[in-house]
Amino acid sequence: MSPGTVTVMLAGVGGQGTILAADVLAKTALAAGFDVKLSEFHGMAQRGGSVDTVVRFGERVYSPLTDPGGADHLVAFEMTEAARRLPYLKLDGRLLVNSRLIDPLPVMIGDLERTEGVEESLVSEGAVFLDAEALACEAGSPKSANIVLLGALSTGLTFGREVWAEVIAGRVPASTVEVNLRAFELGRKACGEGGECLA
């Protein structure tokens, strides 16, 4: 890995807005003066499958993707996906998890059992949890949960909040700017400057 490169993995389920969140993060890093690469991993469907994105920024970034043990931050939009992508997070990385469980279809239709103890294993891996959907509803729309999670992530990164705000305002639909800026602040507040989520 290039020295000084920061790697963030955002893991979620199709339809949760991970790709837009990754785009906002990449543009914020660019606005803050870094070289940036962003990579999307998604399967064939528009929605419903696992969707991972990787954002890497630093002085000079070569690879757009990372390997197991390569991510400084893992932001999981859902708990099963958090568990699935755990190997990618460095041993001293930060694990931020939306405390929501979305069963994959094989579980929903009764073909497979839900794995027991996922939340407990995330706790033992040092996860910081927040309820992004609840905060998003508080901000004005459940769809802003992705921006809540960016707010939470932002407390572990060095970009100024005005840089974030400018990028968010320029990237989300015009009618949702206020909701999303509120969502960002709620996520940021929930995770405080020390990284402890309250919600």
Add this chain to the structure above:
Amino acid sequence: MGAGYPGTPSTETLESFARMEGVYAEWAPNEKVALEVAAGASMGGARSFVTMKHVGVNVAADPLFTLVYTGVGAGLVLFVADDPGMHSSQNEQDSRNWGPFARVPVLEPSDSAEALEFTREAFELSERFDTPVIVRSTTRVSHSKGVVQLEGERKELDQTAYQKDVAKWVMMPAMARGRRLALDARVDEMTRLAEESPLNRIELRDSALGVVTSGICYQYVREASPDASVFKVGQSFPLPAEAIRRFAGSVERLVVVEEADIYLESRLRMMKVSVDAIELPKSGELSPGLIARALGFAAPSTRVAPSGLPPRPPLMCPGCPHRGAFYALRKVKAIVTGDIGCYTLGTLRPLASMDSCVCMGASIGMAHGMRLAGQGDDGPVVAVIGDSTFAHSGITGLLDLSYNCGDATVCILDNRVTAMTGHQPNPVSGVTLQGRQGAATDIEALCRAMGIRRVRTVDPHDLEASQTAVREEVASDGVSVLVFRAPCALLIDEKEQPYSVDEELCTACGVCIRLGCPAISIGEGSKAEIDVTLCVGCGDCVQVCRFEAIEPTGPACDIGGV
């Protein structure tokens, strides 16, 4: 001008091109037509750009192999995106092989900035050497973003005048033989000039290890072994043999790092360059870590994921109109020859109603073949194909079925859009890539014009009507076409009121679960639960519930529990 057919991971390239000022861009029904339109525009003096995924080149290969003989008028560039790892494809193909096979130059950018630079250079090469040129991308180049510096003013070129030249453009044998000699001379000249090509780059660092690599693998190598010397191949065909030999002579150990086929390594061995073989996976995508391991670097310690996590396969969206069609097909226990699109997901449980998926348009020919092999006496043989795939390569298959007195039912799932690749318009919707209203193909009239008498249309959200239609059409003799028509659920902006389950009335019978809707799951006491944040209110589940246990409810935030 630009033309193409949508295909992951190439689609966004033409969509971005189409948004530029002063360009003409279109989605063609398939890649062959796209290349032919571009060939005509090039012959007529306009620079032309064609985009497709790797398998699209198979479709376009017929004109491609002869266009290298005719050469071009104005520049003609094919942008081709491969999909190592098959994120969204039915096979892995390495498009660099078209280079030596078709004798067409192939350039390989390694990131977004080079994609721009190399495409510009491809047009220069195309015009300078009178040849089409392929720019080959892969998923990790096309589906990643990086910083691109735009340099200088946009250069407007005057269109060159058309001059009739049958010896160049009419490839009948006498003329083609002459052009073949010109082609061989061109490849020799390009091979000679490749030695000095700025597209290839030598980076000398530590001489202990030299790596020959190209495309995205260059980026991985820089991270896997920052001290290694690198020969970065930007032009994969023709290759500069002397420059590579000189590089090989300047390092103690030479390895090749490449994804998909062992294309470069084979070419190097043909040049008698001594390559030290390293163990890289034979298929799938590479990564910095995989390359580092192959070069002998230790892996970092990692965390361990809990064991037995359920996989999360992609699935049909809530409200997807394909669900009703497969629900009906499952009821008649049909052998379903399938095709390429979102509806391929009809293979997965619980719908589990598809038996094959090979290539664009294959469903109809394969249904005909299955019947010829005597299948279908116990359960009907049905072909399932989407509207865009039908326009791409299904029409000729249906023509064959009708012409040769076939006996099968063809279901055309018309959701008015090319959905899987991100909602591109197509000949069936009639809207063009740049938003003009063209002629919308009348599928039913087209089928009748082929002499098919049984052509029927049904709304897949009307489950009873769908089941009746399927039952009657599979029971009929000869060819019948059943058009399931309802717009893609993601095209509907105004969602209907979502539904929820009345726990008192639900008997946990499991019928609604078998629809495979992502909004419906098995909850407490095996009773159904509907996630109101996902439900779009299509009402399919209401129709299958015999206990009237599914009823309208409020929007997500109002009722709290999300």
